Amino acid sequence: MHTNPLLDAGDLPRFGAIRPEHVQPAVAAVLADYRARIDALIADPTPRTFANTLLPQEAQENRVERLWSPVSHLHAVADSAALRAVYPGAEEAISDFGIELGQNRDLFVAVKAVADAADFGTLPRAARTLVEHSLRDFRLSGVALEEPARSRFREISNALTRLATEFEEAVLDATQAWTESADATTLAGLPETGLELMRAAARAAGQDGFLVTLTPPSVQAILTHAQNRALRERVYTAYHTRASDQGPHAGEFDNSARIGEILRLRHEAARLLGFANAAEESLATKMAATPARVLDFLHDLARRARPVALREVAALREFARTELGIADLQPWDTGYAAEKLRLKQFALSEEDLKPYFALPAVMDGLLAIVGRVFGVRLRARDGVEVWHPDVRFYDLLDAAGHVFAGCYVDWYARTGKRGGAWMDVCRSRFRHDGIAQIPVAYLTCNFPPPGPHRPSLLTHDEVITLFHEFGHGLHHLLTQIDYPSVAGIDGVEWDAVELPSQFMENFCWQREALALFARHWQTGQVLPDELFARMLAARHFHAGLFLVRQIEFALFDFRLHLEFDPARGARTLELLADVRREVAVITPPAWQRMPHSFTHIFSGGYAAGYYSYLWAELLAADAFARFEENGVFDIATGEAFRESILAVGGSRPALESFREFRGREPQPDALLRSYGLAA
Numbered sequence: 262m263h264t265n266p267l268l269d270a271g272d273l274p275r276f277g278a279i280r281p282e283h284v285q286p287a288v289a290a291v292l293a294d295y296r297a298r299i300d301a302l303i304a305d306p307t308p309r310t311f312a313n314t315l316l317p318q319e320a321q322e323n324r325v326e327r328l329w330s331p332v333s334h335l336h337a338v339a340d341s342a343a344l345r346a347v348y349p350g351a352e353e354a355i356s357d358f359g360i361e362l363g364q365n366r367d368l369f370v371a372v373k374a375v376a377d378a379a380d381f382g383t384l385p386r387a388a389r390t391l392v393e394h395s396l397r398d399f400r401l402s403g404v405a406l407e408e409p410a411r412s413r414f415r416e417i418s419n420a421l422t423r424l425a426t427e428f429e430e431a432v433l434d435a436t437q438a439w440t441e442s443a444d445a446t447t448l449a450g451l452p453e454t455g456l457e458l459m460r461a462a463a464r465a466a467g468q469d470g471f472l473v474t475l476t477p478p479s480v481q482a483i484l485t486h487a488q489n490r491a492l493r494e495r496v497y498t499a500y501h502t503r504a505s506d507q508g509p510h511a512g513e514f515d516n517s518a519r520i521g522e523i524l525r526l527r528h529e530a531a532r533l534l535g536f537a538n539a540a541e542e543s544l545a546t547k548m549a550a551t552p553a554r555v556l557d558f559l560h561d562l563a564r565r566a567r568p569v570a571l572r573e574v575a576a577l578r579e580f581a582r583t584e585l586g587i588a589d590l591q592p593w594d595t596g597y598a599a600e601k602l603r604l605k606q607f608a609l610s611e612e613d614l615k616p617y618f619a620l621p622a623v624m625d626g627l628l629a630i631v632g633r634v635f636g637v638r639l640r641a642r643d644g645v646e647v648w649h650p651d652v653r654f655y656d657l658l659d660a661a662g663h664v665f666a667g668c669y670v671d672w673y674a675r676t677g678k679r680g681g682a683w684m685d686v687c688r689s690r691f692r693h694d695g696i697a698q699i700p701v702a703y704l705t706c707n708f709p710p711p712g713p714h715r716p717s718l719l720t721h722d723e724v725i726t727l728f729h730e731f732g733h734g735l736h737h738l739l740t741q742i743d744y745p746s747v748a749g750i751d752g753v754e755w756d757a758v759e760l761p762s763q764f765m766e767n768f769c770w771q772r773e774a775l776a777l778f779a780r781h782w783q784t785g786q787v788l789p790d791e792l793f794a795r796m797l798a799a800r801h802f803h804a805g806l807f808l809v810r811q812i813e814f815a816l817f818d819f820r821l822h823l824e825f826d827p828a829r830g831a832r833t834l835e836l837l838a839d840v841r842r843e844v845a846v847i848t849p850p851a852w853q854r855m856p857h858s859f860t861h862i863f864s865g866g867y868a869a870g871y872y873s874y875l876w877a878e879l880l881a882a883d884a885f886a887r888f889e890e891n892g893v894f895d896i897a898t899g900e901a902f903r904e905s906i907l908a909v910g911g912s913r914p915a916l917e918s919f920r921e922f923r924g925r926e927p928q929p930d931a932l933l934r935s936y937g938l939a940a
């Protein structure tokens with residue numbers, strides 16, 4: 262076993278040596294050892310302490326992470342048939358083991374004894390938080406309950422898992438059930454990328470010509486670009502009635518009963534755990550502590566955004582009537598009309614901006630900003646084992662030149678690599694028992710590779726993506742907490758975890774920051790003022806409409822869980838209509854069935870948590886406003902942000918960290934400004 266590179270004790274994973282056949286034996290060995298140590302811990306009669314009860318678990322979790330992070334990373338960025346063959350089994354073994362630990366009542370009792378000990382209050386803050394989080398998670402998993410509540414809770418959990426899968430499968434089946442063959446005339450108005458998408462869909466179905474489908478990019482392309490209004494209406498209707506009692510496949514994949522059942526069981530489970538409802542349960546792991554706080558936030562935002570959205574939709578109606586000949590603007594027209602209006606107002610295409618965003622220059626600019634604001638230097642290191650020759654490794658150095666963290670960057674799209682952009686943990690900071698492990702991150706993007714005679718050129722959205730993921734990276738890498746479970750992004754309330762990433766995005770809209778890297782790759786010319794002004798104007802285009810739509814989703818989700826009454830059932834459509842009366846400026850037809858395919862809240866992890874998107878954005882904008890006040894490169898403000906937010910990770914409540922940095926509670930003014938809305 263000692264030749265298995267996944268069990269290597271070195272500083273970095275040995276990507277050059279890891280093979281699919283190493284996965285299963287390494288997972289089996291580490292989990293068997295983990296189980297044996299937990300058994301020994303439980304059998305140990307000595308009084309429970311943080312050091313003898315929590316730290317051994319941290320050490321074992323760290324071993325699992327050291328072994329599993331390179332495997333799951335390879336699965337995402339360098340997949341192969343051999344890896345795919347062993348991956349699901351190993352993943353299941355690890356996740357089953359996690360569930361087993363979460364259900365271990367003896368372990369719960371042991372952790373509780375640490376919290377109940379007389380000296381608990383004298384432990385360092387991070388240690389106390391680690392214990393409190395552990396107990397909270399045991400309670401939320403039902404382990405702390407007495408019989409028969411414990412068995413009933415387990416039954417409900419299993420039923421909810423099954424219902425979530427069924428919900429998602431119904432949406433998937435409904436999405437695939439509807440297609441429509443089309444010719445180039447029907448698809449007039451679509452850009453080449455949209456046509457190619459539909460040509461590929463036809464090819465995949467063994468057909469000639471074009472096939473319109475309900476995959477999001479296809480729907481997006483039709484609703485934004487197709488001149489054929491009847492086609493837009495058919496696609497809108499099919500898409501927004503998926504898995505429901507309406508539309509072309511009415512009743513076939515209907516999620517109506519599942520929605521009612523999911524809400525009923527969530528409510529019952531929350532009550533068993535001692536919460537008034539599922540919304541309160543959701544807030545147990547979030548920063549917005551009370552339902553009233555969430556509702557106030559959303560209602561306040563709605564009140565400010567709605568007048569702007571109303572003006573926007575009035576202008577859009579007028580434009581559609583006079584310039585597009587659409588007298589009665591319908592939901593299937595808004596995306597199309599908005600795109601035409603946007604082009605007319607700003608005449609700004611991604612292609613105009615790309616030459617100013619060459620990846621090497623953008624990266625240099627990003628590193629310069631991080632250096633100036635946070636006093637951190639990144640130095641490329643050659644000779645590190647990687648999974649592809651394009652991957653670079655950077656050491657992070659402090660002012661004294663000491664290496665305190667590391668980071669892999671993998672920029673380019675290629676086959677065998679999953680799409681999108683993300684930051685993932687490779688190693689966590691962990692100091693214990695002679696171990697001094699430094700944090701290491703993976704930063705993954707899917708940017709276009711460079712050509713033979715030109716660098717990789719990014720859209721402005723891609724530049725924002727790069728800064729966003731780098732923000733997550735900084736959160737992980739600049740942590741000063743020694744226990745992985747509450748260091749960096751771990752243990753942070755999840756409506757606050759996007760703070761550092763969304764915070765970093767703001768630099769992409771600052772003239773001083775852009776001046777560092779937005780230069781024409783051929784002429785060296787700085788991004789012209791005129792182009793920058795159009796970028797800013799386009800940024801705020803239909804901001805009110807965007808906000809009221811997000812608020813509608815968030816309010817619907819939250820109130821659905823908060824106001825559930827077992828005596829009256831789910832009342833899903835009634836509540837949706839009520840929310841729309843308050844916030845919507847374009848009311849969809851009565852047959853529209855948005856809830857039936859709302860996977861975020863019925864099969865994803867966003868139940869009573871959809872508001873988190875806007876909440877984190879508020880925090881990020883408000884935090885960045887302190888930089889706007891003091892200068893966007895102000896080193897003292899950078900230091901304060903680093904110390905109050907980045908360094909402490911999940912070791913204390915996010916609200917406390919925010920208050921320390923801002924000197925007050927979060928306020929929405931900066932968020933509204935970032936949307937071009939007056940506060």
Ligand SMILES: [Zn+2]
Pocket residue numbers: 729733759762
């Ligand atoms: Zn993010």
